[in-house]
Amino acid sequence: MKVLLTGATGYIGSAVTEHLAAAGHHVVALTRSADPQPGRAWHAQLVGDTADPASLAGAVTPEIEAVIHLAPPSGDADVDTAVIEALATPLRGTGRPFVYTSGVWVLGATGDAREVGEQAPTNPIDIVGYRPRIEQRVLAEVAEGVRAVVVRPGIVYGRGGGIPAILVDRARSQGMPEYYGEQDVRWPTVHVDDLAELFVAAIERAEAGTVWHGVGDSAVPVRDLARAAGRAAGVLAAPRAIPVDQAAHVFGPLFADALALDQSVSGAAARATLGWRPDRPGPVAELVSGSYRPVEVFGAPDGPQTDAEVAAIRRLVAEVEHAQQNELVDRFLGVFRQEDPVWTTAHGERLSGFEDIATFTRKVLPGAAAESTAVYDVERVLFLRPDIAAVNLRQQPVRHDGTRIADRPEGRPLYILAKDHGTWRIAAAQNTVAIA
Template sequence: MKVLLTGATGYIGSAVTDHLTAAGHQVVAVTRTAVAPGAEHRPGRSWHSQVIGDTADPASLAGAVTPEVDAVIHLAPPSGEADVDAAVIETLAAPLRGTGRPFVYTSGVWVLGATGEAQEVTEEAPTNPIGIVGYRPAIERQVLAEAAEGVRAVVIRPGIVHGRGGGIPALLVERAREHQPPQYYGKEDVRWPMVHVDDLAELFVAAVERAEAGTVWHGVSESAVPVRDLARAAGRAAGVLAAPHTVSAEQTAEVYGPLFAEALALDQSVSGAAARTVLGWRPSRPGAVSELVSGSYRPVEVFGAPDGPETDAEVAAIRRLVAEVEYAQQTESVDRFLAVFRRQDPVWTTGHGKRLSGFEEIATFTGQVLPGATAESTAVYDVERVLFLRPDVAAVNVRQQPVRGDGTRIADRPEGRPFYILVKEDGTWRVGAAQNTVAVA
């Protein structure tokens, strides 16, 4: 299909562009100004063509939906004026009437308001919008009414979007970096429904391809993630190992304004099960906490490999391996720790200088020292640099910081600097050689 996409240059729009293109569709991007020649071929901009228009000026979109356009996805953020947004819907939907072509509108879970004691509310729940999205339910109804006019009208309500280093979680990271310790907003038990931006993009593809007219879908892969956990993870991404603290609504409003402050403090539990069951949506990316701790929010220096999605995927796999080392250490799991080593002749020099050769020697030592090792403290591990010596061999620098059981930094204990030689065998990265060196200030 040839898909007209508003908001194509944005955070979500870039991911949707990538996934539409990967699925064989052509993206016609609506942009306020012409993009320089060649720039449209960067990641997130693999557009078939461009149309100049501005969703703040509905008249500028007249003629954007030509007979050659097979579908419309309206991703551009709302203008803040109900009349303007309603006029945009009218302009984009009118040419689709009587054709059965899809029109997918982007709303959001904030239209549901606080869900209270209800767990994982569905698309059937009544709307109760908070102030920042006060008129959006009316826009949703306007879109869905197009189904009666022969438009395959669909509404998607994303949760809080994370991944690719962006979205509201990036705000938490920045605040942690600037105003230690990490912060979260509202009451301690606030929860956010979350979705990875690439999983959400795949839901848009599924909706434009096969969602029925007049349907609403929640783009949520994690129904209720405690914001306190997100704040702690954001601190980790910012290099701040400290317990998070809550910021009152009044203080939050002073920074972000009262409308956004209300949204940040909104407690919700929202189900995304319907899209899985009916549309076959299969969200598979890391959860929000994992993504903050060891994903795109903490940059890694990479050498010896070209920039691009293939290298990104390998680095992500390496970070997952190091995260598995951390998890095995923190949970004192001998089997999981040993699983990170290759079986054929691995070597390991411990932080105390003990040299271990071969899998059996490493296994014997680990079985003796790991149980009970975290009674007083443990450590967190962060990948800092990756050098690809070959596509299947990588040298990895890791920062190891001692922490208490609650994740706060032990200030008077030195850091470690693990160095791993990783080998990719049968598609899986494993440790071939490792050395842990104490960092002396």
Template sequence: MRVLLIGASGYVGSAVAEHLSSLGHEIVTLERPGAATGASGYETRTGDLADPASLIAAVTSDIDAVVNLATPSGDVAVDAAAVTALTDPLRGTDRSFVYTSGVWVLGATDGADETTPTNPIPIVGYRPEIERQVLALADTGVRAAVVRPGIVHGRGGGIPALLVDLARKHEAPVVVADPTVVWPMVHIDDLADLFAKVIAAAPAGSVWHAISEPAVPVAELATAAGRVAGVSGATKVWPLDQARADLGELFADALALSQTVTGQAGIDQLNWAPKGPDVIADLTSGSYR
């Protein structure tokens, strides 16, 4: 397949591009006007998510699938228009469109799967609206799907890297607000593999959770991050108001969110088989060392 990737230079996007390429797919990346084209080594096209006409022009008939891994703009009208522009050329073709959301759209939960209604926290407040727009494309001849990653780890990046930085800054393992919080996690390479399987075989109008560990205690993550940072001792509970002042209210509230979420649908229906290390092992003896 020839796959157009939006957001291919990001933390997740670069891993997805690498994995798809390893499977023999041809990667085409979308870069903003004025960007250093070709830096990734992939074919590039010019476009801007705030310029729908440029997106329509990028989705030519030789593109077999479009994957949107871009960070949301924060403006629902802009993001909705971008989805429309990216998918109008796909209508009636049964070509694939994959939108990247995230499990924060589910809100606080002690057990959720792909059928659980959304209840988004403010940082992802309008994402369910975009998800619904994407899923409705199933009625227009687009094989549209939504992927919701858990908290991503691996390759020394993502939120676990932030926990390491916080441990160094505070000279102690750190959790935000509540030491009993749990997070659903996925290794970045397993996430990339799920994207490949969704592109290849997911039915139109489907939602997939990229979760390999449904509920990892954040206190354990903090302890492991502290070891990487070279600090030990009791875990510091960072008051929410202080975390908000340092990290921003919306992001701090997201870090204090407790979620248990499963990703069994991909395992059962797409033969997804997560193989990456668990997050504690990744922190203590893997990519974060």
């Protein structure tokens, strides 16, 4: 389909562009600036500003087969209504899809309900007080022969962006991870690439008049996100709860209320009906060892193939950490190559061969995490060959609550990894104590 996309330069719009193009659609991007944007998978670029609805006249030509409207509303009811009319009127009588982007904040606090679905009444918080009216205005286009659809994303994460990036920035600047409001606040979340796939599914298959929650995880404790954001920022400390009135000084009262909103929202309907499969790593994993903590990469070209290899290497290191923190001997041994691996400990003891490593692990791992443990972060990957990598790590001693043990030195392990039959494993590893 030829798809007009507003908000195409934005966080969500960038991912939607890529997934539309990958699914064989042609993106016509509506942008405020006429500057060309090299590298975007756009078929064409049109200039328009949703603050000036007249500038949208003519954007939806007869060749446009679908509209995805991602540019944010202005909050001025007349302007926002005029924007919907400018984009939807040319589709009348065609049965073509018009997908409007709202958000889960229109549901308000969800209280004790386990997971709120699309049939729940709206109860918007102030920052999106006008949005249910826009949703209704969009859905009214069904009567005019438009396949009008509303998508309500949860808190979007991934690609190092979105609101979780604010948590990372704040942890870095404050030297302490923080979250806002009560300590048991939960956010419904969605990975930006999973969400982009939902937009593709919506134009391809959503029926007229439907509303979909774009939610991968229905209720993620924000305290966990804050702790993970601290890790992404290199701040291993217990997250601090900031009261909403204090947060309002930083973010303004409306956004502070939104950050403190407790919600549990179901994305089950889109899975069941549209066949949506949100399967990217969850927000905590993404913060701890994904896009929020970039790794220096050498010896391989930039691109999705290298990204996938680095992600697989990070998963291997996460497995080392998990096995060590939970004293799981077999899983720890599973990270090593069977053929002649070598491991030199931080104390200089060289374990040569799988049997030596297994004997040592069985002796020292049980009980090793009784009082404290360690976290491992990948800092540098050098691909010596596509299937051989030298990986520099940072190992930090932590308590069980993830806080740094200040008087214990860090480690600087180096792993040589080999990829056999599609799986990265440790061929050789050596740790060095970092004496600051």
